[in-house]
Amino acid sequence: MKKSNAFVLLELLLALTISAIAMTLFWKASDNRIVMLKKVEENYSYSRLISDFKILKKLNRPIVINTSHYSPLNLKVISNKIHILSQDSVIKEILE
Amino acid sequence: MIDVKDIPAFTLIELLVSIALSALLIILLNNQIMNSISSDKIIKTKVEYRLEIENILSHLEADILSASHLPNGQKSFKSNNLNDQLNIAIKRIGISSINQELLGAEIIWNFSTSGISRSIRSKDGNFARTLSNRNIKAHIDKIGVNIIKIIIKSDNFTKSKLIEL
Numbered sequence: 001m002k003k004s005n006a007f008v009l010l011e012l013l014l015a016l017t018i019s020a021i022a023m024t025l026f027w028k029a030s031d032n033r034i035v036m037l038k039k040v041e042e043n044y045s046y047s048r049l050i051s052d053f054k055i056l057k058k059l060n061r062p063i064v065i066n067t068s069h070y071s072p073l074n075l076k077v078i079s080n081k082i083h084i085l086s087q088d089s090v091i092k093e094i095l096e
Numbered sequence: 097m098i099d100v101k102d103i104p105a106f107t108l109i110e111l112l113v114s115i116a117l118s119a120l121l122i123i124l125l126n127n128q129i130m131n132s133i134s135s136d137k138i139i140k141t142k143v144e145y146r147l148e149i150e151n152i153l154s155h156l157e158a159d160i161l162s163a164s165h166l167p168n169g170q171k172s173f174k175s176n177n178l179n180d181q182l183n184i185a186i187k188r189i190g191i192s193s194i195n196q197e198l199l200g201a202e203i204i205w206n207f208s209t210s211g212i213s214r215s216i217r218s219k220d221g222n223f224a225r226t227l228s229n230r231n232i233k234a235h236i237d238k239i240g241v242n243i244i245k246i247i248i249k250s251d252n253f254t255k256s257k258l259i260e261l
Contacts, residue, residue: 009110009113012113012114012117013117016117016118016121019121019125020121020124020125023125023128023129023132024128026132027128027131027132027135030132030135030136030139031135033139034135034138034139034143037139037143037144037147038143040147041143041146041147041150044147044150044154045150048150048153048255048257051257051258052256052257052258055243055258055259055260056258058260059239059240059243061239061240066254066256068253068254069247069254069255069256071253
């Protein structure tokens, strides 16, 4: 039987592999976008927290803050100190 | 007459293998595709919206801080809170974009269940801009003589900011 110039299995596998890589990269890019936006939000929350903290300190008021308002920052207020426990970004500080 | 045997084409086996492999790949990739779509939805509905509110809080703070002072030393700031609807009016001096003259302007922020808008009224004209069209609830708590706390609530989160008048 004479072999024709048809599409061969190897070419098909190559095309499918490229498609799979492209899809994976797209998925990764989406994930990275979420991570980046969360970091930006953390930075916003952090500067809001610092600004609020300075105002409360200037007024000599006890540090009463609702930690959920500064999400995604993970905060704890212990004896008039704010502890920023952990987050993905580099900001990590304890205010006194 | 054309000899059919000479025409290059897929063989039946190749075609069947191609279809089978494509079907297998689609099944395997389906999960990834669905994850990508749902991730994109999360970004749009949650993360980007949260950032939008952060931006609005910063913008509002900048407006309040730039408000002109009244003769009694207080900032020209008025707020009106009614059933989760919040209106803020700020007066300030600016420069006209038309003739570069000194100009008074009133900036009005409106927070309601239909969204957030900011409008400017001045001699140059009235300009309104919708900053968000999502359902939110907002109110102001007075913390001290010159300190206010603006609280914005949505279905998924609450954000607040202290502002010194």
